[in-house]
Amino acid sequence: MSHEPIADFETGTLRGTGVGPLLERFPDVRRIAVLRGGGLGDLMFALPAMQALAACYPKAEVVLLGTPVHAALLAQTHSPVHRVQVLPYARGVRPGPEDPAAQTEFFARMRAENFDLAVQLHGGGRYSNPFLLRLGARYTVGLRTPDAARLDRSIPYVYYQHEPLRALEVAGLAGAVPVDLEARLRPSEEARHAVRELLDMGGTNPGALVTIHPGATDPRRRWPVDSFVQVAAAAAADGSRVLIVGDEADKALAEEIVRLADSVDGAVSSMAGRLSLGELTALLAASDVMVGNDSGPRHLAQAVGTPTVGIYWVGNAISAGPLGRTMHRLHLSWVTNCSVCGVDVTQVGWTAERCSHDESFVAQVMPEAVYADVRDLTAMSLLLRDK
Structure with a gap:
């Protein structure tokens, strides 16, 4: 029986410790897309990872690809997120009546953003990894089940894991050291x-x-x-x-x-x-x-x-x-x-x-x-x- 590798990346030199492997930073990152749909709780789980990414790449803009409730909350609070782009309805990413034209328009706008780094924090990747890859980012990191599309660097999706720590483990693939283990908002x-x-x-x-x-x-x-x-x-x-x-x-x-x-x-x-x-x-x-x-x-x-x-x-x-x-x-x-x-x-x-x-x-x-x-x-x- 063949086995999938436990992680998809070239290890190189590990720099210190985070939550899981802490790899080298990517060069010249000025715009980061973070994919995380869902509700309020899902956003809270992703915030520590976005804080770590913002600290690791201080000159970069952090753009959350999220839901209307994320946009509404972050517009009225202080957080590490610079902007929210609302996701179109898409299977396994944002449930709802899908509109192919809306999806096409969304991906055209996102590719025009010229993201340097795209980070997948939305589940095991069966649907979210192909979605992320359509952004056209120079580098991709995220979670992956054996049947999901490969990213540049990924770690296995294991069902029972603390969600904020799971997201921080993904951020470590991009060289981001944890700043906080839990969400902070004002x-x-x-x-x-x-x-x-x-x-x-x-x-x-x-x-x-x-x-x-x-x-x-x-x-x-x-x-x-x-x-x-x-x-x-x-x-x-x-x-x-x-x-x-x-x-x-x-x-x-x-x-x-x-x-x-x-x-x-x-x-x-x-x-x-x-x-x-x-x-x-x-x-x-x-x-x-x-x-x-x-x-x-x-x-x-x-x-x-x-x-x-x-x-x-x-x-x-x-x-x-x-x-x-x-x-x-x-x-x-x-x-x-x-x-x-x-x-x-x-x-x-x-x-x-x-x-x-x-x-x-x-x-x-x-x-x-x-x-x-x-x-x-x-x-x-x-x-x-x-x-």
């Missing part, structure tokens, strides 16, 4: 001002502000409503102001939590569907603690430096959990089989197809344990704020 002053007015916080010294995001794209990652209700009610009873956040799709869920928490004097309220992404970022930065499932807003709260309490299925914790535990606590569900059909869910997305059932993987996580961490992190935040 909300704009305009967004901060809007949130101060929204919360009526100007010139006051409010008590603890706890934000809760109960949604997740995959329903199996969602903690039950009643569990969020118990945490919200406990925080309100302890004197915290509790805000439920989310997008339009989360509004009904947020309003149900507010109704069931039945807090005194409106201590639990909803802002779901009321905030721009920049305002959400500023609100999370103003919060003392954020509670959420494995979802974009939890990753965003982490990126702006707010302590978080996350409810995670163990497989997602491997790929998307925070690295530290001083400011970020995890409560894990160790479910390994679907409760309805018994399929091994540890293989889903790797060697098995997803079953049709949406039962929560994280229902077993106990609200009392989650709130104990909320209380501890709230006390830490208030202590730091008073110093």
Whole structure:
């Protein structure tokens, strides 16, 4: 039996250590394209790699080939990304109704950019590597499964790997040393001002502000409503102001939590569907603690430096959990089989197809344990704020 090489590059001289091989820099790099589609969480996973690339090539422009939500967020925050080019709908890169003419126009514009380096951070490369190669960049690096098109330098795509570290390992192929292991973002002053007015916080010294995001794209990652209700009610009873956040799709869920928490004097309220992404970022930065499932807003709260309490299925914790535990606590569900059909869910997305059932993987996580961490992190935040 023949085997694929574990990595596709000429090793030459390895310069120090990063996350995986740290290879020689490419010469004369002035414009870098980074391919990463998906949602908010996917962007957070890619930011450390883009920070490393920006530091490695300080004269280069970093252009993210991303999605509308990436463009909206980065337009209202400070980040290592100079520009966002929104991807066309394309199989395996940005799901949606494909338009061949739109794709042709996109690639014509991208080739006119004359990218020196193109970096593939979007999965194993079956679809994303051919997409990247159509940019016409002088050099290409990225991830690769055995059936994917070859790039100039690539490393194997292995399903269970921490996503930000995976992206940093790719950046190392271009000679980029990690600057930070986790995403860092700063909300704009305009967004901060809007949130101060929204919360009526100007010139006051409010008590603890706890934000809760109960949604997740995959329903199996969602903690039950009643569990969020118990945490919200406990925080309100302890004197915290509790805000439920989310997008339009989360509004009904947020309003149900507010109704069931039945807090005194409106201590639990909803802002779901009321905030721009920049305002959400500023609100999370103003919060003392954020509670959420494995979802974009939890990753965003982490990126702006707010302590978080996350409810995670163990497989997602491997790929998307925070690295530290001083400011970020995890409560894990160790479910390994679907409760309805018994399929091994540890293989889903790797060697098995997803079953049709949406039962929560994280229902077993106990609200009392989650709130104990909320209380501890709230006390830490208030202590730091008073110093």
